[in-house]
Amino acid sequence: MSSVRARRGEAVPGWLRGEPAPRWARALPLGLLVVLAVADVFSDAVELDHLLAVLPPLAAVVYGPLNTALLSLAVLLLVHPFTPGSRADAGSLLSFTVASLLSVAFARIRSRRDAQLVGINAVAEAAQLAVLPPLAERVGTVRCAGLYRAALRGALVSGDLYDVRAGPWGVRAVVADVKGHDLSALSTVSALLGAFREAALDDADLAAVALRMDRRLTVDSAAVEHAELFATAVLLEFPPGERVVRVVCCGHPPPLLLRGGQAAEIRLDHAPPLGLGLAELGAPAVASVPLRPGDRLLAHTDGVTEARDAAGDFYPLARRLPGLAAEAAEPGELTEAVLADLVSFTGGGGRWRGERTGDDVALLLLQPEAP
Known part of the structure; x- marks a missing residue:
């Protein structure tokens, strides 16, 4: 794909x-x-x-x-x-x-x-592709699939972002949602991705990666009057040689852990969104989740779970994900299946219906292999 x-x-x-x-x-x-x-x-x-x-x-x-x-x-x-x-x-x-x-x-x-x-x-x-280049199917020991649908018609990149990078401390991934979903958010997306990519190589602690991204937004916001730049984000780390994933959540929907035919949100201590001064509140908590063979993680933005059907009901991602995963062996197949099911749920009739979501949609599936 x-x-x-x-x-x-x-x-x-x-x-x-x-x-x-x-x-x-x-x-x-x-x-x-x-x-x-x-x-x-x-x-x-x-x-x-x-x-x-x-x-x-x-x-x-x-x-x-x-x-x-x-x-x-x-x-x-x-x-x-x-x-x-x-x-x-x-x-x-x-x-x-x-x-x-x-x-x-x-x-x-x-x-x-x-x-x-x-x-x-x-x-x-x-x-736009220079800001958010194509995601590799495998980064280090982690198989990946990313899917992005911008609320802005015809755009490739808007207010959501994801990236996966290999570094000295393992494979690190980020999914974030910047305030706004038009082209004005693109510069903030670029700044966040740049900070993440540097921190993924330089910072040994996952919480420090979040602090660097927060500082980037704080500095950018201070340079513009009434900028009010902030973003929700979830960071994941797969350390080398360990069967574990570490997660930091900054006001973002928790990732879903798909295991044994069931999907459940990872329990996390939420820190404030990026750009609101995390350093003043202390480093965000890092959750460590043991992994089993075959586990998959799906990180997403709220454009997925806040999408509504004609009756006004929210899309139940956690409830529908196991059934979709049973018929999708490859990571890319599963992200496409989730989007197709989301479009069907919102009554899109095969096309994206921004009027029922009003937001960008980003999905990042991560499937670590045995160390």
């Missing part, structure tokens, strides 16, 4: 992002031209010339200037007064000619704009 695909938000149709129109749209003007031409030949009772007038503007929406010009020329030949069967007069021909010229000009402008949109979208996507 592509990590890029696993992080896409609700898809924006490609032709609205500057990409070529779908095949049916490209075939529509030519198909209508053929139908109207045949109907005009075999029907004398129906006036069809006025219907031909819509074809050049329609072609300008889906074709480039050359193809629009060719189709407009075909229309002009059909309505020309010297064409057998044509009922158009000189005035009508002039109107068709003006409409055709304007359609070609519009097609040229639209084609140039589409080329610019393609370039802009490519740069934006590359920038």
Whole structure:
């Protein structure tokens, strides 16, 4: 499964992002031209010339200037007064000619704009992937699968984040939810990820990693008036040679431990969210959870558990996860199954329904292997 695909938000149709129109749209003007031409030949009772007038503007929406010009020329030949069967007069021909010229000009402008949109979208996507690059299927001794759906239509990264890094103290992972879920949260996401990646290499204690991330947000918030930057986060550590996971939770939903066909939240002592001055309150508590062969952990953001169905009920992730896991052997299969079930629960009908969640969704599945 592509990590890029696993992080896409609700898809924006490609032709609205500057990409070529779908095949049916490209075939529509030519198909209508053929139908109207045949109907005009075999029907004398129906006036069809006025219907031909819509074809050049329609072609300008889906074709480039050359193809629009060719189709407009075909229309002009059909309505020309010297064409057998044509009922158009000189005035009508002039109107068709003006409409055709304007359609070609519009097609040229639209084609140039589409080329610019393609370039802009490519740069934006590359920038977002630089902030949150594709997650490897295995980091050290831990198999991973991440899935991200942004509330902002078409975005790859918004206000949620996850990452998994190997370092001197084992494999460390983070899932966090930054205040806000639009592009304004992207700089905060970048700052948090940078702090986490440095701390994963430098700090021996998992609580110190949380303190460094908190300090990063505190410093950034102080530099901007009324910034109010904060984020909930959960940090996990798989120390080398040990069958245990250490967890620090800063105001975030606890991870779920999937074991023996059951799923349950890990019991944790919650620290305040990052950015509110953890250092002044002391280091957050680190919980140590023994692991068994086959255990899997699912960390997530509240966009999952706070999603609602049509009746207003919250999505029961812990109750539905075991059944989904029974049919998903691979980590990536399970995260995709959770998203599909979430969409079905909220009545998405196969598409992401942001109006029933109003938040980003991030899932990170971690499956440690035996040391």
